[in-house]
Amino acid sequence: MSKMLGVAASSPGGSTRRPDSGGNSRKLLLGAYFDFIRIRFLTMLAYRVNYYSGILIYTLNIGVNYFTWKAIYGDGQALGGFTAAQMTTYVAVSWMARAFYFNNLDREISTDIRDGSIAIQFIRPYNYVLVKMMQGLGEGLFRFMLFMIPGMAIAMLLFPVNLPTEPSAWIGFLVMLFFSFLINSQINVITGLLAFFVENNEGMMRMKRVVVDLFSGLIVPISLFPGWMSSVLEVLPFQAITYLPGSVFTGRVQGVGIWNVLGIQVLWFLLLLIPIVWLYHAARKRLFVQGG
Amino acid sequence: MYYFGLVIEYLKNYMKTRLTYRADFWVEVISDLLFQATNFIFILVIFMHTNSLGGWNQNEVVFVYGFFMVPFGVFSCFVNMWGFSERYIVKGEMDRILTRPAHNLFQIFLENIDPPALVGSFIGLIIMAISGSNLGLPFEWWTIPVLILFTLSAVAIYTGIYTALTSLSFYSDAPTGILPLMYNIQSYGRYPVTIYNRAIQVLLTWIIPFAFVGIYPAALFLQRDEMKSMALLTPVVGLVFLGIGLMAWNYGVRRYKGAGS
Numbered sequence: 001m002s003k004m005l006g007v008a009a010s011s012p013g014g015s016t017r018r019p020d021s022g023g024n025s026r027k028l029l030l031g032a033y034f035d036f037i038r039i040r041f042l043t044m045l046a047y048r049v050n051y052y053s054g055i056l057i058y059t060l061n062i063g064v065n066y067f068t069w070k071a072i073y074g075d076g077q078a079l080g081g082f083t084a085a086q087m088t089t090y091v092a093v094s095w096m097a098r099a100f101y102f103n104n105l106d107r108e109i110s111t112d113i114r115d116g117s118i119a120i121q122f123i124r125p126y127n128y129v130l131v132k133m134m135q136g137l138g139e140g141l142f143r144f145m146l147f148m149i150p151g152m153a154i155a156m157l158l159f160p161v162n163l164p165t166e167p168s169a170w171i172g173f174l175v176m177l178f179f180s181f182l183i184n185s186q187i188n189v190i191t192g193l194l195a196f197f198v199e200n201n202e203g204m205m206r207m208k209r210v211v212v213d214l215f216s217g218l219i220v221p222i223s224l225f226p227g228w229m230s231s232v233l234e235v236l237p238f239q240a241i242t243y244l245p246g247s248v249f250t251g252r253v254q255g256v257g258i259w260n261v262l263g264i265q266v267l268w269f270l271l272l273l274i275p276i277v278w279l280y281h282a283a284r285k286r287l288f289v290q291g292g
Numbered sequence: 293m294y295y296f297g298l299v300i301e302y303l304k305n306y307m308k309t310r311l312t313y314r315a316d317f318w319v320e321v322i323s324d325l326l327f328q329a330t331n332f333i334f335i336l337v338i339f340m341h342t343n344s345l346g347g348w349n350q351n352e353v354v355f356v357y358g359f360f361m362v363p364f365g366v367f368s369c370f371v372n373m374w375g376f377s378e379r380y381i382v383k384g385e386m387d388r389i390l391t392r393p394a395h396n397l398f399q400i401f402l403e404n405i406d407p408p409a410l411v412g413s414f415i416g417l418i419i420m421a422i423s424g425s426n427l428g429l430p431f432e433w434w435t436i437p438v439l440i441l442f443t444l445s446a447v448a449i450y451t452g453i454y455t456a457l458t459s460l461s462f463y464s465d466a467p468t469g470i471l472p473l474m475y476n477i478q479s480y481g482r483y484p485v486t487i488y489n490r491a492i493q494v495l496l497t498w499i500i501p502f503a504f505v506g507i508y509p510a511a512l513f514l515q516r517d518e519m520k521s522m523a524l525l526t527p528v529v530g531l532v533f534l535g536i537g538l539m540a541w542n543y544g545v546r547r548y549k550g551a552g553s
Contacts, residue, residue, distance in 0.1 A: 050470075057473040063492055064480045071346045071487035072338055079341045203319030207326055214330045220337045 029126065033134050040138025048146055055151045058095050062155050065091045080223035086250045087221075089162050092155045093249050094218050094242045100148040101181040101241065103136045106205050109192025122284065129189055129280055136185045164251060172258055176245035179265035184241050186272040187212065193276070196283040217243030237268040298394060302402045321408045324368070328361060328412055331479050346487035352514055353483070355423040359510040360482040361416025362439075363446030368409035371401055371451050374471065377461035387550055397455065397541055420513075429513060442509040442523075445530030449505055450478075452533030455541050462544030474500075482506035497522075504529045 066088055073084040082090060109132060112118040121128050155161060164170065191208045195201040213219055215238035222230050222243045233239055244261045247253045253261060310317050335357060339350040348356075380386040380400065392399045457470055481502030485493050496503040509526045511519035 049464075053470050054473060057470070057477065060492070060495070061476060064477075064488065067488045067492065068338075068345075068483060071484075072342050074342065074344075198315075203316065203323040207319075207323040210323070210326045210330050214333060219330060219334055224337055224341065226337075226340065 032126065033130065036131050036134035037138040037141065040135040041142050044139055044142035045146075048142075051143075051147050054099070054147060055154065058099055058147075058151050059154050059158065062092050062095050062159065065095070066159050080221060081252060082221060082223070082250075085160065085162060086252060088160055089250045090221060090246050092152070092159060092161045093163075094246045096148050096152045096155065097177055097180060097242060097245065098218060099151055100140055100144045100177060101184045102143070103139050103185060103188060105132050105136050105185055105188040106192040106208065108132065108135075109189065110195035110201050110205065113192075113195040129193075129276060132189060132192075133185055136188075137181075140181050162250075164249065169249065169251075172262075173245060173249045176248060176262060176265060179262070179269060180241045180245055182269050183237055183265065183272060184212065186269070186276060187237065190272070190275055190279060193279040193283055196279070196286055212238055212241065215239070216241040217246065221246070237272060240265045240268045295394065295398060298398075298402055299405075302405050303407065306405055306407060317408055320406075321411050324409055324412055325415065328415075331482070332357060346484040348484050351423045351426045352516075355420055355427065355429075355514060356482050356507055356510040358416045358419030358421075358423060359442075359513070360479075360506040361419065362413045363443045363450065363505055364478075365409050365411070365413030365416060366443060367447045367450040368412070369406050371447070371454065372404035372406050373400070373454050373458045374404075376400070376458045381461055381548075384550060386548060390545075390548075396545060397538070424513070427514070429515070435513065438512065442512075442526050445527040446505040446509065448530035448534040449501055452530075452535070452537030453500060455537035456533075459537075459540040459544035462548050478502045478505065482510075501529050501533065 069087045069091065070084065073079065073087070079087070109118075112121060118128070121131075156163070187208065191201065191205055194204060198204065215233055215236060217233075217239055222233050222239055225233065244253075244264060248258050248261055332354075335350070335353050338345060339353070343349065345353055380389065386396075389396045389399050394402070453474070454471065457474065460470075477500065480488075480492075481496060481504070483506075485496055485503045485507055488496070493503075503522075504526050508519055508522040510523075512523035
């Protein structure tokens with residue numbers, strides 16, 4: 001089981017990024033990182049009952065958004081380049097993508113920081129941020145298999161969702177979905193690490209959650225925002241989480257455009273590494289543990 | 293009276309702790325408002341592309357939105373059950389609660405009092421006033437008393453639903469992720485429920501009655517006669533759901549055995 005999961009999860013290209021200590025233990029460390037994926041997956045599996053209610057509630061979310069958009073479309077001309085049918089698919093795909101990429105890494109990191117257990121984590125011979133990303137990936141794999149796929153199946157039964165048939169669209173979507181996960185997790189890691197500098201980042205985490213949901217295009221597709229706002233959103237990383245992959249999958253973006261979308265996602269993935277590395281180093285210098 | 297005194301004491305206490313972390317207070321106010329703003333932006337964006345949502349115009353939908361914020365602010369100030377399972381059951385804090393003289397649920401509410409949330413209520417009132425005057429709504433003698441009554445009823449509905457859901461953690465030790473998801477669903481109570489299909493209407497009216505914290509009571513002020521009878525039902529629904537919530541809670545507390553740590 002573990003081996004299979006390890007292979008399934010070995011796609012993240014950047015996972016060979018510098019282990020913290022001696023190079024000779026590199027091989028052993030890689031295995032350790034995969035174990036973090038596996039352990040988180042198994043932990044999530046133990047709590048799988050919680051996710052059955054999650055499936056119901058996400059389906060309800062899709063339903064409510066579907067009927068709201070139906071009422072908005074009324075007689076049915078296109079809005080912001082979306083036809084009513086595309087909007088249905090967009091809503092379903094975006095919510096189910098969220099079912100996959102969502103995680104609480106920000107909360108986990110800030111809890112580690114606030115209760116001081118981060119000190120122990122820093123001593124251990126691994127990269128803390130990378131471990132968190134791996135745990136996020138383990139959770140993501142769980143959410144993908146036991147939350148997103150069954151949820152998608154139910155949504156397709158209930159609502160007129162049109163999914164593409166050609167395999168290339170699916171492969172493209174899965175790759176983009178993986179980048180959605182990476183970018184969203186990176187934003188979570190940044191928010192979490194900020195707890196080093198503000199002590200109580202509860203408000204910031206809530207703000208981040210709202211900002212991601214709104215600016216990623218989950219609630220309103222970005223092309224429906226007024227011009228000035230969508231041009232602002234186009235230079236922010238959030239659109240790469242929901243809006244861009246959703247646009248590809250609903251067939252609004254085709255051909256060369258798909259590579260552009262992927263390019264934007266890769267670009268943001270790389271750009272967001274910079275603040276993470278910087279925060280991580282600044283944090284290690286700054287760390288003081290309150291009580292303990 | 294004793295309980296009222298307790299509320300004052302805890303509020304004082306809250307202020308003292310908060311004065312140490314002044315910046316937090318404002319961050320929290322802003323993040324609360326931003327949470328509300330998502331839906332406001334949604335409404336604004338929608339009405340750039342259409343001029344009626346199921347027969348309701350922009351000012352009416354914004355008015356409902358303003359009304360929704362009033363009870364929600366009061367509720368989030370006085371009833372706050374985030375992380376109950378982790379904080380009270382897993383860590384064994386519930387044992388301490390049970391030794392306190394005040395009713396255990398009330399004690400928990402007190403400890404989690406959150407005054408910044410009230411800012412949302414004030415903004416809701418301002419939004420109601422602005423959109424109400426845009427619509428030329430009459431200000432009757434009953435407007436204020438009914439507004440208070442409906443606010444209290446809506447707070448009772450919220451309290452009932454969230455207390456019932458939270459009391460589930462007495463039965464299963466798994467941290468339940470239902471609460472945050474509920475927060476998403478409750479905002480659907482502020483759109484005209486008639487745009488949804490029958491199943492969702494029934495769900496939002498009778499099963500998790502979030503339509504009674506937004507669209508139905510607000511319809512009375514908007515003189516929407518088709519929802520008038522539903523609006524007048526609000527206090528009844530409030531009492532029923534508060535009753536269900538308290539019953540579920542008390543029953544759960546009786547089953548509580550401590551985490552054993």
